[in-house]
Amino acid sequence: MENNRVEEDDKNAQNDKGNLSGSGSAKEKEPRIIAFVCNWCTYNGADLAGTSRMKYAENVRVIKLPCTGRIDPLFVVEAFKKGAKGVLVSGCHPGDCHYTSGNYHSRRKYTAFRDLLSYFGVDTNRVEFSWISASEGNKWVSVINDFTNKIKSLPDSSDIFSKQ
Amino acid sequence: MKTVINEQERRNFASEVESKLHDKLAKCYQCGKCSAGCPVNFEMDYTPNQIIKMTELGMADRVLNSKTIWLCVSCNTCSTRCPKGFEVAGIMDVLREVAAKRGIESKTEKEVQTFHEVFLDNVKSNGRIFELELVGKYKLKTKHLFRDMFLAPKMIEKGKLKMHSDKVSNINQIAKIFKDFE
Amino acid sequence: MEKMNDKLQNTAKELLESKEVNLIIGFAKGSNPLRMRSVFITDPKDAYKISFNAHCVQDLAVFLKKPEVKKFGKIGIVVKGCDEKAVNTLIQEYQLSRDNIKIIGVECRGAIKQNLADRGEDSVKQSTVYDKCLACEVHTPLLYDYLVESDEPAFEITGDVKPYAKIEELDAMSVEDRNMFWQKEFEKCIKCYACRQACPLCYCTRCIVEKNTPQWIETNIEETGNAQWNMIRAYHLSGRCIGCGECERACPVNIPLMLVNEKMARDVFEKFGYKSGLDINAKPVFGTFDANDFNEFIK
């Protein structure tokens, strides 16, 4: 009940899907990459890449969250289910977390989660983790480019979360 | 003194020592407490902390030919007091072992090296130490025939020098140990 | 066994008589002598019903999460070593107060696989017990108020026993092959959630699958949704699962869930040196961190 308004919109959105996919026109030869990044380090690092006019692959779509501590591993599963070919999780370097320890908690969870993914037969090449600080615009660029190239080199995934 | 550091050689030597030592040379911050407490420092050509630094810098020739490594008496005063918990006495063992493996014969401390070798030979053939044989062979090898000779009569009189010794009966097993770990 | 049962019954009786507890959860003989059932005793006169043998497979700690049990307040429970770890975890996670529970620990020599018992197997041997019993480190429970010692000898383990050997096999497979394996397994899932119901540690009153804004898990039975459920279950239990095996036993389509749980337990131990359920005062592995944690997979 809490969200009638939105559910309605969603239905419409689904109906209109074909029309509004700006990206749909490229017929998705290009793999989609979703990046979950923290607000304080990596998002600023990506901004720095922008202000420095560095160039990188267009495949990435950034979802901003306050902290890596907020980036639930289950978001990664959801991203795969919705067709992402690669998922990047990125935040502040150890010791630099804006919230002291969010990245440490997150690192623990992802350590286990990554092993679980692999155990279930998901190619862990499709999930990338990085620490990128606000001053590492160049690292952002190389992480995105390398990851995009890696994803492009992988065969079509048929793992349990990607099957439609 | 001047040393040109060859990075490849430096790495090879330092990592060979580190892997045998199970410790990192970089741990040592050169406080010198090892050299301060070493009972035989006065005879050494390099202080223990210098040996550690020289090993880190890959100065294999100088380290392996040093008097220091053979003069160390393994009393462990250094390791016990080291604020960083570095195996100072341990590195001396490793360096002696490396020197022996490389066939380096100590020019100045030949006696120490020979003594260890004769000692192990004695263990290899008897399983236990037969002191009279050990001393005799050592003297033959080092040609120090008359050193300490004046002690012998009194030691024999006191019953300290036995004329025979018991061997290990399963001597094959000792031989196997030597074969497996030599 | 008789000595054990006497002690169990006496302990239960005394606890109820002295009003130290209001309820005792234990095992009792069922209609089939090789199947034991759970029993709930409130009257000291009924204490004689309590009994224990190698067919006491169930983890009774599962009842501790039920509101109809909780309302009794002070409770006594009969637990084997493995099940007792569930009690520890419940205490660790504030679901149970140490003051409200009397733990009657029984020394367990191993539980006979139920499918074998149903065919008449009655002896505890390497070949008849569950895999968890082969790897058991807690034949005597870690924490208890009363201990009932076993009067049976421990069975002999001979040869190279590898419990859950399939894990190593899976680890050695290619990703694609593992994918195939689990796809086949999860295909069978009917999302009945029996695994959840049987688990003593799945105590949430509203499970994540029941949340629909957002919908964390597809509700219909299709492959990705099935896999997603199994993923979330495994993830939520990693670092917590105490390996009682009840989920796997409850699964009507025989998904080898313990291969998942055990894998995660090994992983957590390897990476963080943590084993679940050992210490009621320990910080749960995912409730804390170390600045020097495993970092190798991060760029």
Place this chain on the structure above:
Amino acid sequence: MKLAYYPGCSLKGTSFEYETSLLKILEALNIEVQEIPDWNCCGASAAHSLNHNLSVALPARNLAIAENNGFEEVLAPCAACSSRLKTAKHEMGSDDILKKRISDSLEMPYKNSLNISNMLEFLLNIAGKEKIKSLVKKPLSSLKVASYYGCLLVRPPKVMKFDDPDKPVSMDELVALTGAVPVDYSYKTECCGAINSLSKPDVVMALTGKILYDIKEHGADLVVVACPLCHSNLDVRQREIERKYAERIGLPVLFITELLGLAFGFSPEELAIGGHMVNADKILQKLSN
């Protein structure tokens, strides 16, 4: 508890006095030990100087034999032997691969479960102070005794796990039990040069001399030790040191077991005290007065 006894080579040779006195007092203490069957040399300093793995494998054979014979505790009276046995145990405890290699080479299962005691540890922990005290028949109250620990009893502490490496007290405690007066001095844990006794006699005499003169200065009547190597440097080389530094020392060097034996009322002959190079008659006389 089955107690194993690892004599080591010295106790069967130059330091026979140690073994003789040791067996006497164990008899008095009513403690039975059995020699490890077919034991071999621990490799001493030579092995660890030239070949690390051998320095673990040689003592390991003794430990494995003892373990497979059902022993739980080993007494190694020689400080050097106990140090090598303890080190071997420590190394195998932290290196599973080496442990397995050794066990394979010996063709014996090996759990690394034995506890190893040096002489002092054995006396304090297994015999116990109370029992030792109760056996003292002739208190040695006229004697001032310096305890010399040397290196291998207490160092390195993470392997030996015994007493304080810089302020050890265990031997002084045993001395006090005999009624004798323990003498404090500076060089209790300084090294005597031990292993290089034959190969570097000059160095050894310098080190040993420093220790002996310091003890002398602090007014001790005699020195006690719990190590055959220490004993041979302090005792056998004492005359030479006196000659070299042209100053008399004249300090009898006894094994701690001999001192306890005297207090227990054994005769010097029973304890083989006559086997030492430095004559102990003067102190024995002092005792009989």
Place this chain on the structure above:
Amino acid sequence: MARIGVFVCWCGSNIAGTVDVKRVAEEAAKIPGVVEAVDYKYMCSDPGQNTLRKMIKDKNLTGVVLAACSPHMHENTFRKAAVKEGLNPYFIEIANIREQVSWVHEDKEKATAKAIDLLKMMVEKVKRNKPIEDVRVPLTKKALVVGGGISGIQAALDIANGGVEVILVEKEPSIGGKMIQLDETFPTLDCSSCIMTPKMVEVYQHPNIKLYTYSELEDVSGYIGNFNVKIKKKARSIVEKDCTGCGDCWNACPMHKNVKSEFNVNLSERTAIYVPFPQAVPLIPVIDRSVCLHYKKGGKCQKCYDACGPKCIDFDLQDEIIEEKVGAIVAATGYDLMENSLYGEYGYGQFKDVISGLQFERLLSASGPTEGVVKRPSDGKTPETIVFIQCVGSRDPEKGVPYCSKVCCMYTAKHAKLFAHKVHGSQSYVFYIDIRATSKGYEEFVRSTMENDGAIYLRGRVSKIYEDNGKLIVKGADTLSGNQVEIAADMVVLATGVIPKKGSDKIAQMLGISYDKYGFYTESHPKLRPAESSTAGIYLAGMAQGPRDIPESVVSGSAAASKILGLFSKSEYEVEGTIASVNKTTCVGCFYCKRVCAYSAISKEEVKDRNGNVLKVVANVNSGLCAGCGACVNACFSKSIDLKGYLDEQIFAEIKSLAV
């Protein structure tokens, strides 16, 4: 039904040069819920903002998405504009199509497609936004300072001088801390008590400062602006208001020479009723009940009472608990020195003339046990040769601590210098590993100790100290010459390492602030928020944070004070509303959220029925403490906790909008 307005900014050619802004706007208009989508040259300009405001009003918008530059640039600008039209500021979302699209991509087709995607994500997010109110917390404008050393005193004075009431709590009978024990201070050699005593007196007389000495923190609850503290005022056995500090009582005490003086670090004795030192503030004695004969012998001795003129001694006084309400707290609990007895090889405790640096301070001090004449504790003779050993306990992970204690290099240089000044013809030897003299005038000070005062510095550590004929034989190494050296000294001074004050961990637990593995309090951010603890409203000062010298301690005290004055300058404390909230119906109280919260913002709350029976215990977010990181949300198994502004539902919608 959502009514979303979309604005696509050209940013001149910055965006429009690479992204087809018209097409982006066209595509946006097709998204369900979007009522209008326009493009504009500069959205951040005044006319741009007016366009935004006009559409909010005219179209009655429920949400706005701007496709523009990074939210870190202008999010606030647009939020403010929205607020003026009565829209909740959190209903503004920004799709970053400049830094993440136009500036980093070149292919116009692909860049435009990506811009559309980013915009769609934000539309889906804004549709699910909920109004968020910023949190306002009332402030009790009174501060508590824990610890009366130099940093605590500085903090208290600065806050009090800013017109705010301060409560200063000190565990010892007098304030002054460690600094009052020092003789002269490096590098200027001004006398410590000369500069410290006036500050102590100022604290005592300040109308805004309430001083509780011989008192300890007992309990703390509440949060920023609203802390409730309990202070235990230990029984002094003196009625403080009547005491004149005349000294008749301690002069009458029969227990002289029986108890070691803490102030003189065991180098002298004190009585059972005593003031720790003559300049103590307050100058009111205290009875040490653990040694006083009155308490030990059943009330027989009352010589002090008999001697007391105003009869202000009350043997029956009890501990008292005082409750105070404060808005902010400074933790300045200070430090201790490590136990030197860990070093058997140095013989501390065994050799009387091996002493600690702090003991040497007392020997140098005119108010010390020897009235400033350097004498050996063993025989009272003036030493001619002193060996100073640095890094005793510091930089020693085996026996001590791995960190550098920071002050020892400097105070050792000072000791050697003062010793040279006091004893002519004397000689100092200093064993060091590295010299750390990095503040103003420090390097020059150390050099002058070597060059002008003749101290010999040896680079190396000491391995062992022996005693020989009344001399201490120090056996060390000089690694520069590669030699083992032996020095016969009359006295040895150990530069002992610094560790957190005993019990400071308990205070941290009471305050809910974090500390490192050594026990030093950790800063909210090591560089940018060095005065703040991890808990809002609690500030840090002095050595409790880690080794530092006097000027740094003073600076940190002032920094904490200025933070508090800044906080109190507003009528209420305001925090962003993007914080966590708990669904108390579904929460089962496993408290993983509490475990992962770095701000102690989660507390346990009992849910009760009408009769007051506890039904269950659930998590509760304290809005004053929550920083909005969302770690708790991840920790929650049943998803009963969510983060406002970044709801799970919104993230899912963003992911879904990208579905291919």
